[in-house]
Amino acid sequence: MPLFYLMHIVHLLTVILWIGGLAFVTMIMLPMAISTPDPLQKVLTFQRVEHRFARLARVYNLVTGISGLIMMFLMGWHRYLFTLQGLPLTIMFLIWVFWFVMLFGLEPIVIKKMLENLAKSGNKMDIDAVFKRMNRLHWIMVLISLAAAVAGALVAHGPFSLY
Numbered sequence: 001m002p003l004f005y006l007m008h009i010v011h012l013l014t015v016i017l018w019i020g021g022l023a024f025v026t027m028i029m030l031p032m033a034i035s036t037p038d039p040l041q042k043v044l045t046f047q048r049v050e051h052r053f054a055r056l057a058r059v060y061n062l063v064t065g066i067s068g069l070i071m072m073f074l075m076g077w078h079r080y081l082f083t084l085q086g087l088p089l090t091i092m093f094l095i096w097v098f099w100f101v102m103l104f105g106l107e108p109i110v111i112k113k114m115l116e117n118l119a120k121s122g123n124k125m126d127i128d129a130v131f132k133r134m135n136r137l138h139w140i141m142v143l144i145s146l147a148a149a150v151a152g153a154l155v156a157h158g159p160f161s162l163y
């Protein structure tokens with residue numbers, strides 16, 4: 001099924017760019033921002049990276065979701081959603097929904113505003129507390145995304161494989 005193979009490659013490459021980018025922001029950018037002594041500089045550096053990455057991540061989210069859904073319907077696997085055998089597929093789908101809500105709902109409305117307010121307030125205590133929370137949140141998001149990738153591998157191989 002050529003379309004399935006094509007979507008599989010598109011899905012995998014997009015997931016690599018997405019999780020790789022998220023890991024870079026979490027493991028390199030955020031610690032760099034946190035170690036910046038000037039509070040305003042700290043917020044502005046992170047704000048610029050986060051905005052650019054969030055824009056890309058929205059594209060990655062759409063491409064991953066569309067290619068995943070096409071593969072799922074091509075194989076008739078939608079019947080397994082929310083069943084025990086389809087557990088990894090369901091987990092991958094729900095993690096995708098979580099990301100969709102984060103990227104299209106929370107990021108532009110809540111996180112963007114929060115960073116703008118922080119930059120305006122310039123309060124060092126507030127900024128340090130928010131960055132600590134943001135650091136934890138980013139690590140959780142990396143782990144959740146890796147869980148989706150593990151779920152993807154389990155759809156293809158192992159006791160929960162749908163083949």
Ligand code: HEM
Pocket residue numbers: 008011012015064065067068069071072077089092093095096099145148149150151152153154155156
């Ligand atoms: C956070 C979002 C997602 C991530 C990180 C992710 C990750 C992955 C990975 C790494 C694979 C490759 C598995 C392999 O070949 O060993 C995969 C395959 C697949 N994914 Fe996703 N996925 C996501 C969202 C979705 C969504 C929303 C759907 C559709 C409901 C979906 C459906 C599929 C299907 C049908 C496969 C093919 C399994 C196969 O035959 O290899 N994925 N996914």
